[in-house]
Amino acid sequence: MISQRLGAFAQGYLVAMVKGDRSEELINRGLAAGVVFWDIQRKAPGTILFKLYARQYPLLRPFFFRTRTKGKILWRRGWPFLWQRVRRKKGWLLGMALFFLLLLNLSSFIWFIQLSGLEQIDPTRLQRELAALGLAPGVSRRKIEGKRDWLIRELRIRLPEAVWITIGIKGVVAQVTIVEKTRPPATEEKSGHLVAGKDGLITRILVIDGTPLVRVGDMVSRGDLLILGETSLRHLDGSLEMKRVKAAGEVRARVWYELEIEEPLTIWEPKPTGKEKVVYRLRLGRRLMPLFRRGQTEGLVRQTRAVKTILPGRNGPGLVELIKDTYQTVEWIAMPVPPETALARAEQKGEEKIGLALPPGVQPERVDQGWTVEGGVLKYRLIIETEENIGVSD
Amino acid sequence: MGKEKKKEGFGAKVAEFLELPSEVVLNLPRLILTGDQQLLVENHQGLQVYTCTEISLNTSVGALRVMGEELNIKLITQDQVNIDGRIRKVEWGEREENP
16 A cells, blocks of 8 residues: 555646546546546545546546546646646755755754763863864864864873763764763872882782882882882873872782791699698678688699589579689699690691781782701791782882 | 356356365455455455445445445555445345346
């Protein structure tokens, strides 16, 4: 149906009206002659409106007389008639051509600049920078399209707050989209350097801001300058701009920690002599009452306590308790410790100390150990190698 | 008349046996009714009556009367008629005898 309508428009069609009692007969005769009718409407008894191809209308003419009907063309439609009308109006045609030329010409300029993504940056400042770089309303689209990459690059230098900039051109609108840097919380210092917090051999450097002063493989001592708090921006014209910044980055280095643990090879232990005193007490709430005692002690004593709860309280110690204190007379004697036992103790202590000596999150990469015996003491030495960030703000 | 019917009967049998479309073999009209809104009639033999409530078409098997409201002929050619509107009734009238 649509193709038929399009075909009709292209070929030109007529809207015709037929009056008479035998209008159906006229249509039948027309059909027999190959005429195609569409949108047939009966407007009133004996009056039919229909559409037909303009070239087929002459085929109907003989049938008007034969069927005693009257035919009238109401409208001529379609491209051939439209073109005929337009062709006659030369001024109108010229005006249309001029209008389209003007439209085409005006659409080759940028008339609007749309800014988006601005949070901290002042839009007026951005407009000023864009205008200084040549992007302003009225500038040719082709000119901007040719230097779009240069514009973005130059704008990034002029707006250090921006982390990402794009310029898109849609019709007569230049869309400038900016993503601003998300700055870490402001620190008191506006600029500063990054120095080594520990001695180490540098393995990797990642500079976020500032100028690195060391290289991979350098050996640095605590306090050495790692990243200078200054940066240089090179403009396209070759000029350099120095700027003070807060140095930021990560400087990873091999760091060695040394731990020494001393473990005695002789320990003094109390040895009961056999003399002892036993004291029984009864505790009622806060009151402590001695019940009875037996035996005697002298000199150094060692006390041991045994408690039996008779009536437990709700919280804390029981309400009623029977306490047995044993006091034993002891003498201290030197007990030799085998080196293997002392070493095992030292190793256990070493394990605990490693955890305390290393910064949080740092794992040992290599651990070297050794031990010596000096003056009745076992000296256990640990050398721990790690890789960690040694950069700290000065 | 008898001869004609005999011919049609033979044609119908042949069409059925060879599984051929009977409207082609027997020159019968073909109707496609879409809901109550559109009727496509193929193989008609002319328009008899056309009003807003009734359209009557000549076919090989007699008059086809389409009744309804706001009936319009969207397209009419030698082979087909496209009718739309609110179709209420489609019925076959008496077959016209060929002179």
